[in-house]
Amino acid sequence: MTMWVFGYGSLLWNPGFEVAESVVATLPGYARSFCMRSIHHRGTEEAPGLVLALDEHPEAACEGLALRVAPGHEAKTLDYLRERELISSAYVEKELLIHLSDGRDVTAVVYVIDEAHVQYCGGLPLEEQAQIIARAVGGRGPNTEYLFNTAAHLAEVGLHDPALEWLHDRVKALVA
Numbered sequence: 001m002t003m004w005v006f007g008y009g010s011l012l013w014n015p016g017f018e019v020a021e022s023v024v025a026t027l028p029g030y031a032r033s034f035c036m037r038s039i040h041h042r043g044t045e046e047a048p049g050l051v052l053a054l055d056e057h058p059e060a061a062c063e064g065l066a067l068r069v070a071p072g073h074e075a076k077t078l079d080y081l082r083e084r085e086l087i088s089s090a091y092v093e094k095e096l097l098i099h100l101s102d103g104r105d106v107t108a109v110v111y112v113i114d115e116a117h118v119q120y121c122g123g124l125p126l127e128e129q130a131q132i133i134a135r136a137v138g139g140r141g142p143n144t145e146y147l148f149n150t151a152a153h154l155a156e157v158g159l160h161d162p163a164l165e166w167l168h169d170r171v172k173a174l175v176a
Contacts (some may be wrong), residue, residue, distance in 0.1 A: 003074040005063060005081065005119040006098050007158035008064035009052035010030045010146060012153040016069035016084065017077040024157055025066035032062045032161065034129045035122035036113055038097040040087050041140040049136030049143035051111035052176055053091065054149065056120055063159045066108055067099050078109070085111045092118040130167055136172040144171055 007015065007028055034050040043049025054062060069077045086089050091111040098108045113120055124132075136143035151168040154161055 001074065002071075002106070003069040003077065004098070004106045005067045005069065005077070006013055006064055006096070006108040006110045007067050008054060008062050009054075009150055011067065012065055013149045015067055017067075018073050019067045019079055021066075021068035022070075023066045023104075024099045024159065025064060026053040026101075027054070027062045027064065027096060027098045027108075027157070029043055029060065029096075030110075030112060031057045031060035031106040033039055033122065033163065034089055034124070034133070034167070035120060037119040037121050038136070040138060042138040042143040042146050043132075044138060045104065046102075047136055048119075048132070049146075050096075050121070050124075050132050051143075051146060055113055055115070056061060056111065057069040063161075065157060066098055066106065081109065088117075090114055109128045113172070122127075126163060126166055126170070130170040130174060133167065134171050144175055147171055151171060 024088050032052055036051050037048035038102040039045045039048050048144040092114050095107050096110045100106055101123055132142045133147050
């Protein structure tokens with residue numbers, strides 16, 4: 001069985017598992033945004049940071065990377081992803097159809113936000129997001145690192161996200 005994982009945030013630059021193939025892909029019906037308060041990895045309970053999550057929007061589509069798990073590593077990868085992504089139950093694990101840039105359609109493991117979860121904060125103005133990201137630090141480091149790495153890797157694979165690019169530039173200015 002071939003296992004695919006859809007990466008739209010830190011999985012782009014830090015998958016943490018053996019990747020056999022990486023292909024630009026589109027997930028229909030979801031939009032990427034900084035809509036999840038991070039109380040573990042990029043912030044604390046006292047001073048939450050923000051991380052990317054996928055909000056369900058029927059008219060939207062999110063571009064990211066389809067990551068094919070190396071054969072024989074499927075179970076280990078799923079265990080790893082569940083430990084990493086489901087740390088506070090703010091994400092929901094789904095298997096969704098994604099469209100690969102080479103024309104294939106595959107089913108992938110995707111982590112989307114639970115809008116009923118206390119960490120959900122969709123709709124924050126971009127300036128407020130920038131102010132939070134500029135100062136938050138968590139167990140995996142500064143929130144700025146998460147933003148800058150994600151922006152760099154999206155650009156590296158030729159993907160354009162105007163809101164994320166604006167945040168990148170604004171946070172760079174705030175921390176300068």
